[in-house]
């Protein structure tokens with residue numbers, strides 16, 4: 001703790017955004033003795049992993065399942081360091097039940113590795129060599145990530161951390177750095193297996209934003225393996241909000257401060273170094289500048305460039321402008337009578353409807369269903385949340401926004417009604433979120449979700465670094481390695497905290 005003081009004054013860190021990335025960074029820094037102030041424009045913390053309440057139902061806004069709760073998992077590690085209890089959770093088994101177009105029995109992504117191997121051998125005969133490669137790459141990548149590499153490295157300290165994480169076992173991954181999943185399928189003669197390809201497209205799009213053809217193989221290895229023991233996906237008791245709530249309590253216990261409904265309007269930079277932020281209190285409209293030794297931006301990289309305005313380095317800005325189009329999400333939230341839910345319904349399902357249509361745009365839905373007693377619905381009732389990736393351009397600059405939203409909502413309900421018993425008498429509440437809704441509630445540029453995509457050009461070593469070109473300005477969240485998800489953004493927060501810690505001596509200067 002003394003190391004975080006310049007003389008008797010503690011280093012001051014301002015964090016823009018109380019998403020899981022910002023809260024994790026803030027709680028860890030406060031625990032290490034930094035003076036932390038987190039500002040968020042929304043009403044409740046948690047960003048894409050927060051909740052809202054209607055008619056006795058609690059709906060998870062975006063994230064509904066959590067990775068990294070097992071011993072050694074990133075949330076587990078961080079909660080242990082903060083000395084707070086992990087939220088109560090139940091493992092998802094199957095992690096997902098995937099219904100391919102025209103099929104009425106699902107592909108169950110079982111938690112038990114042996115059971116999952118039997119399932120996929122039955123579902124996709126001849127594909128085992130591909131899965132063996134995925135398993136080998138996952139093992140090496142997971143061990144590597146567990147040694148906290150800094151990716152991509154931007155200075156000698158980062159490079160040192162990266163080098164320290166490499167072992168001889170890591171080299172197995174090197175030849176595959178420039179492979180996509182499509183390349184691997186071709187190498188194994190599986191590219192014509194349309195069932196396998198559709199299954200991979202559906203599962204990978206959830207994590208990587210792009211199809212199997214485009215997803216970096218090393219990223220896919222983790223996304224396709226993390227649902228099995230000894231890792232696994234979990235459903236939180238209560239709601240996703242419990243994750244944020246516990247981080248906020250750790251932050252405040254350690255003297256940190258969170259101000260909701262406070263928007264950061266710009267980041268101040270002098271001589272290439274961050275000096276503070278301009279804040280607007282939404283309730284009073286008061287605007288002021290707050291000094292900081294470090295600023296951690298828990299925003300998208302597109303928002304970061306906007307916050308920097310003219311101070312955004314030219315090359316950085318250009319790189320952001322040249323990024324491939326990001327995804328938006330359309331989400332429908334249903335509060336229903338429990339008679340709408342089939343007996344034995346798994347907590348997460350994925351459906352694709354038209355085999356010739358796109359993955360996304362309501363043609364595929366990722367569905368999360370509450371369980372009796374999980375805190376999301378009153379007794380005898382349940383929540384169904386269905387999301388689909390959508391093209392952002394469709395939702396901006398249009399006159400018929402309300403019509404489009406209604407059309408998407410009705411279409412999603414009609415699709416869901418093929419599996420759930422959805423009738424006027426079983427539907428109690430209907431609400432939908434579009435990219436415009438996400439823009440309004442999370443301030444993410446144009447309502448983009450899920451980060452910059454895990455293509456070869458943007459994943460891991462080729463992505464955006466946590467260390468920005470501006471001194472003492474850091475980027476956390478799903479625009480950075482290792483990508484989207486509450487577990488991913490927690491890794492990015494941990495990296496930034498270590499980077500700030502490594503600069504203790506330079507902040508004296």
Ligand SMILES: Cc1cc2nc3c(=O)[nH]c(=O)nc-3n(C[C@H](O)[C@H](O)[C@H](O)COP(=O)(O)OP(=O)(O)OC[C@H]3O[C@@H](n4cnc5c(N)ncnc54)[C@H](O)[C@@H]3O)c2cc1C
Pocket residue numbers: 016017018019020021022039040041042045046047048049061062063064065066067262263264265298299303329331387441442443444449450451476477478479483484485486487489
């Ligand atoms: C529909 C959907 C489903 C998903 N499902 C899952 C899932 O099941 N499991 C999973 O792990 N992940 C899931 N994700 C992804 C996951 O939710 C996100 O990757 C993660 O929560 C992002 O966290 P973050 O900290 O990077 O940023 P965010 O959650 O975007 O938080 C950023 C915060 O910063 C605030 N902010 C932004 N700009 C400013 C500003 N200028 N001033 C003040 N405050 C500002 C916002 O209000 C927000 O609270 C899903 C996402 C979506 C959209």
